[in-house]
Amino acid sequence: MPTQKTIAATGNTVVAEAMRQCAPDMMAAYPITPQTTIVEEFAGFVAKGRVHTEYITVESEHSAMSACVGASAAGARVMTATSSQGLALMWEELHIASGMRLPIVMANANRALSAPINIHCDHSDIMGARDTGWITLFAETAQEAYDNTIMAIRIAEHPDVLLPTMSCLDGFITTHSIDRVCIMDDESVAGFVGEYTPQNALLDIENPVTHGSFAGLGGPFFEFKKSQRMAIERSRAVINEVGAEFSELSGRPFGMVETWGMEDADVAVVVIGSTAGNVRHVARRMRESGIKAGVVKIRCFRPFPYAELAEALSGVKAVAVMDRAESFGAEGGPLFLEVRSALYDAAERVPVINYIYGLGGSDVRLELIETVLNDLSEIAVGAQAPTGLVYLGSR
Amino acid sequence: MANLKELTHREDRLEGGHRLCAGCGASIAVRQVLLGAGVEPVVVGCATGCLEVSTTIYPYSSWKTPFIHNAFENSAATVSGVEAAFKGLKAAGKIPADKKVKFVAFGGDGGTYDIGLQSLSGAMERGHDMVYVCYDNGAYMNTGIQRSSATPKGAWATTSQVGAAQQGKQQRRKDLTQIMAAHNIPYVAQASISHWKDLTAKAEKAFAVEGPAFLNIFAPCPRGWRIPFDTTVEIAKSAVQTGYWPLYEVEDGVWRQTVKVMNRKPVVEFLKPQGRFKHLFAPGNEALLEEIQTDVDVQWDRLQARFSCS
DSSP states (O other): OOOEEEEEEEHHHHHHHHHHHHOOSEEEEOOOTTTHHHHHHHHHHHHTTOOOOEEEEOSSHHHHHHHHHHHHHHTOOEEEEEOHHHHHHTHHHHHHHHHTTOOOEEEEEEOOOSSSOOOSOOSHHHHHTTTSSOEEEEOSSHHHHHHHHHHHHHHHHOTTTOOOEEEEEETTTTTTSEEEEEEEOHHHHHHHHOOOOOSSOTTOTTSOOEESOBOOTTSSHHHHHHHHHHHHHHHHHHHHHHHHHHHHHHSOOOOSEEEESTTSOSEEEEEOTTHHHHHHHHHHHHHHTTOOEEEEEESEEESOOHHHHHHHHTTOSEEEEEESSOOTTSSSOHHHHHHHHHTTTOSSOOOEEEEEEOGGGOOOOHHHHHHHHHHHHHHHTTOOOOSSOEEESOO | OOOHHHHHHSOOSBOSOOOOOTTOHHHHHHHHHHHHTTTSOEEEEEOSSHHHHHHOBTTOOOBSSOEEEOOSSOHHHHHHHHHHHHHHHHHTTSSOTTOOOEEEEEEEHIIIIITTHHHHHHHHHHTOSOEEEEEEOSSBTTTTSBOOTTSOTTOOBTTBOEETTEESOOSOOOOHHHHHHTTTOSEEEEEETTOHHHHHHHHHHHHHSSSOEEEEEEOOOHHHHTOOGGGHHHHHHHHHHTTSSOOEEEETTEEEESSOOSSOOOTHHHHTTOGGGGGGGSTTOHHHHHHHHHHHHHHHHHHHHHHHHO
16 A cells, blocks of 8 residues: 655645656646646756656747647657646647547646636636547546546556546636645555556657658548547546546545435536535535435546436436536536436436536635525426526626 | 768658659758758658648658658647657656657748747747758648748739739748847758758758757749749759848858859849749839849848858
8 A cells, every 4th residue: 555645735736746756758838827836846846856857848838738749759758737728729739639649648727718818717728628539537626636647647548548638627726725635655656657658659760650640531530530539438447447446546536427415315416626525515514404415526527427427316306517617609518518418318307407607716605506406406396497507606 | 061972872761652743842852951860860740731741641651760740830849849758768768868869840931930930939949959940932832822921022822912903922021040040049051952962961960969950941832933843943043043042051150151152143033934923024013123132132231241240
């Protein structure tokens, strides 16, 4: 068993620590709030000689991901971190990284996208990247951000997968709050992630390969995309295997879907990220007043755990889906669309209400979450469900 | 510097059979540059463009050396990542410390002067041990001859057309070589596919220096310039002899003209054979022709002053 020590640290500090322990050969760094302290902390490891990593301070996030693509194709273990506008600037490269099947690992500090400019938490950045072919893990706490970052390496580099993977944590709420985190010893992390054995590395000079070929009309483009879909489908088993192995090592649970109180719940809230803790807290209180509330937290958004979610929600009478991002012109937020789709084949059709909350870091007070659960408990016994989405806490 | 006999014995890393047009200047530039790399292994990166699409049609490849294409604007950043990986893998002990590999990124003028300028500037400033080569054919040829910031003033292109209101491109071209010299990197040079000895010597120097080097290579495009495909080298030579494309290098801050031009010829000798300048020779455009000549003269004199200072 690993030696673990408990420290008080921010999410960004422990993500940087996880990255150091995973020993990347190359890291591309570019500052953006609220991600910056990850690459700053890592720069400290570089300056102190604690890592062998070639740390390059690029001139934009586009170049950060471009250099990661080059370095990963070269055969290196590669990591970077970004947020918001930076992730948006990388958009083109996100598709190329997954299309070229490069196991790059990136942390994303979830932050609102402009305009208007806002540096605080929501999920519009990462939800905008949900179809880029990256495996996407979400953290509720600094602990989960640390754990997810280590697991991300194993998942991405697995020969059945070879897909880039993102470890997402909520901007400021998780990136900058000091939390209690269990850190494993370096040897245990090194043993868990193992050495990376690249396939078709550019730097395997004796066996020259061409990366980034042209597959135009009549070429195998369609088949390449199909193979990408097959890889992310295969990743489901790998994510669960790696999660189980990590759980055994760390003593901390992992599931693509994590539930609280769902054994006998009448009503349930589906949520992603740091708000899950508040929702659990409110659900616990509501149970004292007789409302059987449950919480379903999504820890892996891509691939989306449809079966696990449907299973978790079977038997409830009303569901609230909390979205921290918009999908303008769609029927609801990105998570809502996924949840409703997951429930389509359920034997019984239950009301699913979409709440949009916390955009641009706007406060998600406990009373607001109480209104969600109160609404649900009334809908569960026959009250009319609201039509369309509900804005939670907007003026 | 290797002589012609030695160069002919070096392996071609860009194999024949690719799909570039007959008379394409880009493939000549690439072959000459890679001959200059000597016998050491080279990893090649390439921006989206004619060179890339014509040499890597899946499942085929014309590259007998490791090759990567990423996107349009980022061949410099991509190759900087490959070079950084090489250093990181050495530091990890996964690649022997004495292993030598060269890194080169290619891009056309669209991918370099325009959309890739930031990526190039960043990679050069960071000091990666790599060579960046721009093959300058003065327009976005892969998408069908649209003007770039390398397109000469007065040239016809599909986005700088000729009509009653406008005579081709309205703006002067950007001087990228001098912009790169201002990065104070170890080696910057301007070369032409018409002067193979000068070009391969510059490529040898670029690969030999420790740190970043930049080559701007004049590489005519018969299709875009509206010239016969067997005149590529001739027209490139004319660009040098008229002073439109001076051949020089900036080595550790010292500017040196590498090919002297005696009796510099009027720029019309370069312009006249090209269909893209045909309208300039119609009655009424005499002033425009004069202006182009004046621009060449001014630039030439300024450059001569640089050479005499250093």
